[in-house]
């Protein structure tokens with residue numbers, strides 16, 4: 108276990124060790140570099156991924172997990188490109204990705220009730236961040252992990268619409284018989300009939 112020094116992280120509201128804060132600041136630095144001046148579409152996930160390779164804005168030439176799924180669903184190819192080129196393409200499209208908790212969940216608290224509680228506790232801070240700072244034209248809820256909080260998110264005053272897939276966050280990968288990325292792309296292009 109890492110020791111905490113009584114600090115609460117301003118990115119996630121969890122009790123934070125020095126390492127936790129250092130990782131948070133590192134992610135913030137990577138992310139800020141590719142933040143569009145005017146955000147068109149804000150993709151909203153639940154938590155920053157545990158693994159750095161799953162974190163969209165991490166340097167290095169490997170995209171895995173959530174980062175790879177999002178890029179794939181958007182049709183942004185990563186083959187043969189440096190991470191910087193991929194990040195720039197994402198930024199130029201007016202896209203930005205953030206999470207309700209800007210850090211991974213700490214410790215073993217992955218029980219559904221605890222996850223839901225952690226997400227809900229951060230919603231007021233999220234609403235303020237979106238309304239005052241990020242100011243996107245629209246928010247698209249993505250990833251299954253966000254599902255426990257999605258009904259509360261649509262009730263927040265974010266100053267812009269929240270796009271959902273039939274009342275749920277958009278999933279980014281196909282599941283049995285459903286072309287999920289297609290619905291995601293239709294909503295993104297504004298051609299969804301839902």
Ligand SMILES: [Zn+2]
Pocket residue numbers: 116117118119120121123127131209210
């Ligand atoms: Zn944190």
